[in-house]
Amino acid sequence: MVESTTVLFGLPGVRVVGVSREPGGTRLVELVTDEDTAAACPSCGVFSTSVKERVSTRPKDIPYGEDRILLQWNKTRWRCREEYCSRGSFTEVIEQIPRRARTTGRLRTQIGAAIGDAARSVSEVATAHGVSWPTAHRAFVEHADRLLTEPAPVRVLGIDETRRGKPRWEYCKNVERWVRVDPWDTGFVDLPGNQGLLGQKEGRTTTAVITWLKERTPEFREAIEYVAIDPAAVYAAAVRTEGLLPNATLVVDHFHLVQLANDAVTKVRRRVTWELKDRRGGKSDPEWANRRRLLTARERLSDRNFAKMWNAIVGEDPTAQILSAYIAKEELRTLLSTVKTGGDSHLTRHRLHRFLTWCIDSHIPELLTLAKTVDAWWPEIHAFVTTGITNARTEGYNRLVKTVKRAACGFRNRENSARRIRFHCTRTQRAATQTSC
Structure with a gap:
């Protein structure tokens, strides 16, 4: 029966000698050392046969069932009789419970995995396992240091x-x-x-x-x-x-370039509204009502929605600056889409010229700024068009x-x-x- 309980308990290096229930209902598992090397002096390595005293410790372990269990490890303090050894005595230790450890190795492994692999907070895991925050954090640090290594070269x-x-x-x-x-x-x-x-x-x-x-x-x-x-x-x-x-x-x-173009469209829309109406846009203003359509890619708009947006803004903005900004944004997207054709050099030059010409001829400050940005970063943008790296x-x-x-x-x-x-x-x-x- 005791041997079966030891196998069920499954902590290497110890043997279960008894299980009892405390007055409060807590289960107490009594353990003794069951490892041959535990009696070897950690300094000289010589096995000792001289018992100095019996001691016990209560390390925390993983939970079993709904209630936690208490461990009581009864171990021996040995004397080292070797004259050349500076250590007078030593206490038995096992791999799962190192010297002065208050938790078992499998409990620390479980805590580290709960924090690391499941992305839970340290305080939550510490509370769930009945340990302090520093103990739980040290378990995660140990778990992470085993897995994290120096980055290997990348392309x-x-x-x-x-x-x-x-x-x-x-x-x-x-x-x-x-x-x-x-x-x-x-x-x-x-x-x-x-x-x-x-x-x-x-x-x-x-x-x-x-x-x-x-x-x-x-x-x-x-x-x-x-x-x-x-x-x-x-x-x-x-x-x-x-x-x-x-x-x-x-x-x-390319995502950030399109974002810059969308920002330019938004700035033009807001500025034109202030210039025409001396106020910010509202629900009754077509350019405000169609603000999301202005930022949506042309291929994602149905013909009906595109015509509705276009006709509404044409009738509201006599300067045509808002739609000019919209066209500039689409021209930039067309330029960047050259990556789908493998970065054809002739097509890239044609679309770049068309985009820059449109921005410059519009004389719109926001589009001129956008054109300058694209021109300044063109070698890096061309690298995207030819490689497709994002x-x-x-x-x-x-x-x-x-x-x-x-x-x-x-x-x-x-x-x-x-x-x-x-x-x-x-x-x-x-x-x-x-x-x-």
Whole structure:
């Protein structure tokens, strides 16, 4: 019976000698050491036969059934009789319960997996397993450190930023005044591979990107062939730093370019409304009522909705600036869609000329700014047209980062934040995070 109970209990290194129920109803499992090496001195390795005293400890273990159980491990303190050994005595230990441990190894593994694989908050898991927050967090750190390794070289690197918290005011001693601090983290993603989020660096500056890349090995930096970013000058400056990424080509993500075009349409619509009516738009204004249609791709609008939007705005805007901005946005989308044809050079040049000509001939300030932006970033945009590389996966990981932050109810420690976020944004952990959150 006792042997069957030991097998059922299943904790290596100990043997069950009895199970009883305490007055409060708690089950008490009495254990003794059942491991040959437990009597060996940890300093000299010699087995001892001299018993100094009997001691007992009550480590916490995984729950069984609806109620938790208590463990009482009765073990021996041995004397070391070897003259050359500096250790006078030692207590039995097993792999599942190391020296001075108050929890079993399988309990720590279960806690680490609950926090990591299921994306639960540390406080929630600590409460569920009856341990303190530091104990649960240490279990997750141990679990994460076993799985997280130094990033392997990648061919295509994605860079983007995510907000880490609310803006705050801090006193700067250099300028002797309070300054606004907008906390951001820059993330680095393996776009075509399976490594997911490779790491984060505090800030969204050129220095942050350069620092993270310099922390990697020369082989890692030399293996990068493409770097996908949004049209951010600080990231471009970092990638273009001489000697940092010798084989890298910058690629601008097309999503952000279309977003810039949509912003230009919105700015033109708002400005025209103020100029014509000396107020902001309202429900009775056709340009306001059709604001979503103006931002929708032409192929996603039915012919009926497109005609309704076009005719309503034509009759309301005699300057035709709103529809000119809409056409410019569609011309940019047409230019970017050249990627579907394999980046044909003749077609690309034709569509680029048509887009720039339309923006310049319109004499609309917002469109001129958009044209200047596209012209300034054209080498990077052309790299997208010819390669089709996007930063879409990076944006997806940004969503996961926000999910982890909500589950953790915020992070105060920067190191804990980076570890937790990277763990959940690796390829192997992403499915579990999406399912549980």
